[in-house]
Each structure stands twice: as C-alpha cells, then as structure tokens.
Amino acid sequence: MLVYLKNVTNNDTKKQIETTAEAYQNFFGGDPNEASGIKVKIKEAYSGQVADVIVSKAAGNANSYRFSSERGTLTLSKLVLYSDKSFAAGNIIKMTKMREYFLLEIVEPQDSEFETLAAMMKNKQATIVCVDDNDEQYSEDDEDLNKDLRGKNILFYGVPGSGKSHAVDKICNDNSVMERIVFHPEYTYSDFVGQILPQIAEDGKTIEYKFVEGPFTRIIKKAKKEKNKMFYLIIEEINRGNAPAIFGDIFQLLDRNDLGESKYGIKNIDIAKSVYGEDKALEDVVIPNNVTILATMNTSDQNVFTLDTAFQRRWEMRQIPNIFSPDHEFANTTILDTTITWKEFNETVNNRIVSNNPMASTEDKRLGTYFIKEEDLKTGNNFPEKVIKYLWDDAVKFSRDIIFNEKDYSTLELVIDKFEKSARNERLKVFAEGLFNIREDTDYTTEIDEPIKGDL
Known part of the structure; x- marks a missing residue:
C-alpha cells in the first residue's frame, strides 16, 4: 500500500504544509506545476471531515510545493483539528492513498504501528513515499468503505450541570444515526439488548413470541446496513443503573481493536438473528467499527451505582471542566433582585x-x-x-x-x-x-x- 510519511517537528504547527516535486509526482500524481484539487479526509470517528486541498509551487523554490485551501493556507494543525490525536513533535503524519481521497492520520509513539513506520524513515528523513506492506487496514480491493471509521467508548464525567450532555450533543445530535437512553435503577439487560415478548400474529387471532430489539441491538443493526456512516449509542446517567448487570455479556464487546471493532465476539442467538439474519444465529456478535458509544456520569452520584475499574478502563474517560466559558449565556445574570451574579x-x-x-x-x-x-x-x-x-x-x-x-x-x-x-x-x-x-x-x-x- 502506498503511503506518504512525514515527521512532525516543532515548526510544523505554524508552518504551511509543503512537499517535494518528487513526492508529489510519486504519491499525489499529476503535474505539480499545475494547480490541482486533492481531497484529504481526516481519520476521525466523529466528523469524517473532508478538506479540498490545492497544491501549488512555492515562490522562490523550484522543488517545494505547498498545500492551500479555498480559505487560504493550510497547516497540518488545521487539518488535524478534528482528530482525536495530539499534534506534537515526534509524531508521524501518515497519508494513505485511497480511491477517491487521501486519508490523513496522526501516529503517536505509543501506537502499535509507530515503530514500523519510523523504521521506514531512515536517516531521519523529513518525508518519504513508500509501500507499507505491514498495514492491511486499507486495501485497494476492499469494497468496505467504512474502514476509515473507528468507533470508541467515551464516558464524559463531571459535577452536576457542568455540560456533559452538551459535550455529547457537539459530537452527535442527529436522531437518524443515534439511540439515546437513560440508565436508572429499574433498567435491565432485557431493556438494553431486547427480549422475547408475546405479540398478536398477522391473522389477528393467535399469539406468537418474538424477539423485540432493544436500543443496543437496533443501533448495531443500523450500523450493519450502512457501513460508511458512524452511528452512536448514547447512555445518559450510566451510573444511575447497575451498568455491569445491564451490559451483561455485552461487557466483553467493549474491548476494541485498532480498527474500533470489538476484539472478542460473543454468542447471542437473538442478537445475531436480528443483525445478521435468521440463517446466522451462531455468528459471533461484535460492535462494528462504525458504532461509537457515548455515556455521561455525574461524579456526585457515584454512591448510586459504582463503576468498577474493569468497567471504566474500557472507556476513554473525559472530564468536563467546571468553569465558566467566555460565552456562558447567563454567567452575569443576578440572582433575583440581589446584586450577586x-x-x-x-x-x-x-x-x-x-x-x-x-x-x-x-x-x-x-x-x-x-x-x-x-x-x-x-x-x-x-x-x-x-x-x-x-x-x-x-x-x-x-x-x-x-x-x-x-x-x-x-x-x-x-x-x-x-x-x-x-x-x-x-x-x-x-x-x-x-x-x-x-x-x-x-x-x-x-x-x-x-x-x-x-x-x-
């Protein structure tokens, strides 16, 4: 697989992205002397942002070609604005040549592929175009277009009223791609996953028993049908219900691999039939890489149901700071007729x-x-x-x-x-x-x- 690698230096955050004529011809293709449009897609689980990029020759340097966009110069820091990775010296910028766009990723030293990529860049080269035989994540023959999606489990926590639900809404507020639920003491595994319930048959006379899907099964089923779109399962007040009991065997699926898919599958006939089809009842159930689970937790409510360490470590924990932002709508509103805001x-x-x-x-x-x-x-x-x-x-x-x-x-x-x-x-x-x-x-x-x- 053809990839473009660039070492990140301290100057890169402010410096306009540039490449050499050789790298341009070998990787991006076309004549670098003519302005050409390139689509760069950021590997990001939430946004899937696509930037239209133009590459043109830098003034005064015959071998340097700089990236820009319709809004002006384009720095690497702007390109990774929506990425979940940090932009810091020592990281590697990796661009993979896809069918219709170039996929941009930030590879950090702790990532599994970092050593392999770093070894390719001999003698501390700034940039390199090469074939990455070790990365089979993206294949030119792979028709599955959701390979650039990477689902996560993210738990937002903070004091009551700090803006946890608002943080969730900034990631997703589209009802068509999400299931939103609230945990409470009476919420059960059957409510979450689904349960077999009696229903009136089509003849209107007899009773039959069918599996009625819960929000977890529904979102997995939707994601299976539309693989190129990210779906979200949103759990409000996750610690107000008995989370380990509600998740049950689904707990095993929270461990994710580098692609964002469940590392280990589980056997669940009812879910498998609903998601994969009646003839695939024994297929392993997994959370696909185009499903992200977002949850909120009030820290002051930890005495309701505690979340043990084994459960919490399967989530990306993100604290919501309890501070007044400059655009807080009513920070300076006084309390009734007092002089105190x-x-x-x-x-x-x-x-x-x-x-x-x-x-x-x-x-x-x-x-x-x-x-x-x-x-x-x-x-x-x-x-x-x-x-x-x-x-x-x-x-x-x-x-x-x-x-x-x-x-x-x-x-x-x-x-x-x-x-x-x-x-x-x-x-x-x-x-x-x-x-x-x-x-x-x-x-x-x-x-x-x-x-x-x-x-x-």
Missing part, C-alpha cells in the same frame, strides 16, 4: 466547598455552571428550591456552617422562608457572614409581606 455565587460557594475538606472528594459536590437555567435566577422560589436545597441536603450536609448562617437559621425551612420573604441583599443573610463580598452601603430591605412565587 450567578457566576459570583457559583464560584464563591464552590471554592468554600472544596477548601473545607480537600481530602474528602468535596469537589464532586460543587455546583455546575449550568446547574440551573437562566429563568431559575429570575423566579422567586426556583432558586432556593433547587440550589439552596441541594447545598443544604447534599453538598454541605455535614458542615452547613461553611455556607449557611446556621446560628440564626437552623433548618432548611427557615432558610428558604427567609430567602423567599426577603428582598434584595437581605436574602443573603441566610448565608455565612462574609461569604459574599457585599458593599457596606448596600441597601438592605426588610422582609416583605408575601414571598415572591414562581409560576405554578
């Missing part, structure tokens, strides 16, 4: 929670930046019933005095009642003295006759 409240409370006992995993109890919606900051009883109640009952249950004025308001009922019946910064008296930076000239208003209530 949501960002100030959130960061102040979170810092107090973490600093109270850093050895007790208190960071899991922090408020996420999207713990509430903007309308909750404007509705009288939404904020205390959601935020204050969570802090009192969960986040600081055993050390309430670090957040609350427990001396004057010793119960949650008194705290919420005071907060709702007061106005302006008088509401903030339910919190510990000095927690918020309130100016001395702030206009405190006494209690009002009736609490502000939200819509029923």
Whole structure:
C-alpha cells in the first residue's frame, strides 16, 4: 500500500504544509506545476471531515510545493483539528492513498504501528513515499468503505450541570444515526439488548413470541446496513443503573481493536438473528467499527451505582471542566433582585466547598455552571428550591456552617422562608457572614409581606 510519511517537528504547527516535486509526482500524481484539487479526509470517528486541498509551487523554490485551501493556507494543525490525536513533535503524519481521497492520520509513539513506520524513515528523513506492506487496514480491493471509521467508548464525567450532555450533543445530535437512553435503577439487560415478548400474529387471532430489539441491538443493526456512516449509542446517567448487570455479556464487546471493532465476539442467538439474519444465529456478535458509544456520569452520584475499574478502563474517560466559558449565556445574570451574579455565587460557594475538606472528594459536590437555567435566577422560589436545597441536603450536609448562617437559621425551612420573604441583599443573610463580598452601603430591605412565587 502506498503511503506518504512525514515527521512532525516543532515548526510544523505554524508552518504551511509543503512537499517535494518528487513526492508529489510519486504519491499525489499529476503535474505539480499545475494547480490541482486533492481531497484529504481526516481519520476521525466523529466528523469524517473532508478538506479540498490545492497544491501549488512555492515562490522562490523550484522543488517545494505547498498545500492551500479555498480559505487560504493550510497547516497540518488545521487539518488535524478534528482528530482525536495530539499534534506534537515526534509524531508521524501518515497519508494513505485511497480511491477517491487521501486519508490523513496522526501516529503517536505509543501506537502499535509507530515503530514500523519510523523504521521506514531512515536517516531521519523529513518525508518519504513508500509501500507499507505491514498495514492491511486499507486495501485497494476492499469494497468496505467504512474502514476509515473507528468507533470508541467515551464516558464524559463531571459535577452536576457542568455540560456533559452538551459535550455529547457537539459530537452527535442527529436522531437518524443515534439511540439515546437513560440508565436508572429499574433498567435491565432485557431493556438494553431486547427480549422475547408475546405479540398478536398477522391473522389477528393467535399469539406468537418474538424477539423485540432493544436500543443496543437496533443501533448495531443500523450500523450493519450502512457501513460508511458512524452511528452512536448514547447512555445518559450510566451510573444511575447497575451498568455491569445491564451490559451483561455485552461487557466483553467493549474491548476494541485498532480498527474500533470489538476484539472478542460473543454468542447471542437473538442478537445475531436480528443483525445478521435468521440463517446466522451462531455468528459471533461484535460492535462494528462504525458504532461509537457515548455515556455521561455525574461524579456526585457515584454512591448510586459504582463503576468498577474493569468497567471504566474500557472507556476513554473525559472530564468536563467546571468553569465558566467566555460565552456562558447567563454567567452575569443576578440572582433575583440581589446584586450577586450567578457566576459570583457559583464560584464563591464552590471554592468554600472544596477548601473545607480537600481530602474528602468535596469537589464532586460543587455546583455546575449550568446547574440551573437562566429563568431559575429570575423566579422567586426556583432558586432556593433547587440550589439552596441541594447545598443544604447534599453538598454541605455535614458542615452547613461553611455556607449557611446556621446560628440564626437552623433548618432548611427557615432558610428558604427567609430567602423567599426577603428582598434584595437581605436574602443573603441566610448565608455565612462574609461569604459574599457585599458593599457596606448596600441597601438592605426588610422582609416583605408575601414571598415572591414562581409560576405554578
């Protein structure tokens, strides 16, 4: 197989991609003196991005040909923007000549093929065009066009309201290529995979028993029919159900090979018949390389059902940072009629929670930046019933005095009642003295006759 290899140096991230006339003729083909369009596809499980690239002679260098696009110069860092691999010195850029495009990959030192590719580049050559006999992943005679897809198991975790589901939506929000489910204590293996249920036969008189597919089987079946498209199984709140019991023998399939397909298959007659056909009941069931599983987990809910190490290591764990992004929609919205913004409240409370006992995993109890919606900051009883109640009952249950004025308001009922019946910064008296930076000239208003209530 013909491949183009390039060593990544420290200058490559800012430098425009270029190649030699010899490499161009031997690999890309055509006359390098004439501008020609080349399609470069990035090996990426989520996007399958395709870039239209033009190669032209560099000014002042008869042997140098540079890559550009309709939007201007094209650096390697732009090409791998959507890749899951890091772009760093010491890596190898690998381009494989496919039928209709050139496939670009980043090969890191820890990857299995790195040593083989590095050995081809003798004497520390910057670029080389060669035949890679050891890589059988892509074949000119292979009609299966999904070989450049690579499914993964990715688990997003973070505090409540940090934006885990939003991270999932950025990868896939197309209902036609996904199955979305929520784990809960009553969710079972049968719900996940499928189960045999009684149904009325076509004659309308008799009862027959048929296998009814669950979301796992349905997504595998869809992926089998459309091999050139990535499909997604999305599991929200994966630790709110008994995940090992729900996955059952499917757990074995979570181990993936370099192509993104299950390393080991399992025997499951019902799934095999549904996915591969009635005559292939004994065929091994595997997760194909065009299925990605995305899951979310609240770190503060780990006491519901814990995920053991054996389960977690079969996922790419990705933490969602609990920070306010510059484009956060309501970071500077004030809480009701007070002078405290949501960002100030959130960061102040979170810092107090973490600093109270850093050895007790208190960071899991922090408020996420999207713990509430903007309308909750404007509705009288939404904020205390959601935020204050969570802090009192969960986040600081055993050390309430670090957040609350427990001396004057010793119960949650008194705290919420005071907060709702007061106005302006008088509401903030339910919190510990000095927690918020309130100016001395702030206009405190006494209690009002009736609490502000939200819509029923």
